[in-house]
Amino acid sequence: MSGYVESEAAVVIDGVDKVFNAGSLDEVTALSGIDLTIGAGEFVSLIGPSGCGKSTLLRLIGDLLTPSTGKVTVFGKPAHGARLDQDYGMVFQHAGLFDWRRVAANIELPLELRGWSRADRAARSAEMLDLVKLPDFGGHYPRQLSGGMQQRVSIARALSFQPKLLLMDEPFGALDEMTREHMQLELLRIWRETGTTVVFVTHSIPESTFLSSRVVVLSPRPGRINSIVDVDLGERTDDTREDPAFFAKATEVREALRADEVGA
């Protein structure tokens, strides 16, 4: 594989506005003038206060919403086509596992919908359970698992068909701090092992700084890109959290978020 292919853009957002309820009294401009390019293999966080449109932006990339103006391109094709081709996996804050399917069957759902054979599905879900370190839980029902474990199954499900793009909407938002930090390391390991591109929505400054190669800071209503903070901290470990360089970057992100309050 040539270096040029690796540096190909995963997501290109070009002049995107999103207006909800256009023309009515409750019209809201959620996003305005968004331009952003995310390279293949990057880990990019979208951060901003509640209501800044970061989840909206993620849904525009996934074609779960359509932009009012501008266009979104995913792997060189319109977002709509990328969704139909199932080019991305999605993870929500709510793990969203189906109660009625056992853990392995939840992971296999996207494969089932693609018509994979039973044997291939079983092999892949076993592989995915190993990846998220839950090898013995394929036969459990989701409600028998803790929140963190459910979220890991949800990640395994999103990665089961090996998408080149993973869209995550505050996936660790409902977890306790200990579990959250553990899951962050797990996610980075999975990201390194699979080489997938990750777009990660969060409202946690330390989380965005710890995880990403770039942090995109959004301002509230209408959501605009305030600044983009490059984070180069090398390989992250638990020690990174206590590294002065990490604190410096987190401060930079915090100030980028505040800059906007002063302006408002």
Add this chain to the structure above:
Amino acid sequence: MIRNRLAGLGPPIVVGVAGLGLWEGVVWGFGIRKFLLPKPSSIIARLSENWPILRHAGWETGRIALSGLVVGIVAGIVLALVTTRFRTLNEGLTPLAVAVNATPIVALAPIFNAWFGITGTLSNQAVVVAIVFFPVFINTARGLTEVHPDELELMRSYASSEWTILREVRIPNAMPFFANALRVVAPLSVIAAIVAEYFGGPQDRIGNVITSNAGFAKYDVAWAAIAMASVIGLVLFAVALVVERVSMPWRFAGDEEITEELERERQT
């Protein structure tokens, strides 16, 4: 596990037997007249004396209840599926169904006699269908539509069709709602059948056995017929519980939750 379940039966049996004993003792001790409240022992005696009549009546009433139950359930499910597919129909029909469900449908029994004939069983069955239909329809429709938005977005991210979403998400999501309705309507179908029989239909049914014996002051026989009706209601309720268990294994899987801490310890 079976042993545990049998052990669970112990307390209700003890309480039930003690209750019957207390009833017997109170009626005997206070000299309560038999037309006001007969003793359990005399009810049991009447039950065995009149067994052929009561068995036949129970069988016939049970058939009316069960057939009405099945037709009401199928109709409720079908309409719930149709309204889920067509949103405007759902918005128009559901409030109406909730309103109708809140009205006393058994009051329609004499009118159903005029519509469906007083000699056959059709009018009684129609009352059962009308009683069963609404709770099944309302609950199932709720289960089909009240799906977590993330789950719908997930399915859209897989580019799934509405049909796939119905099969993979909406129907399994509606199962517990349907099961709750089933628990309610299974015993209700017996009540509906008996009340309908009070107003007409063939004379060899539980409802008529109760009214005619009460009319001749043979209250202990009427009580025996009521006991028969309770057994039918309990059997249908038990069937509802079995259906629930068999159709939703995920709800009855072990309750132990593996906590994050335990699991982390296990890994190290």
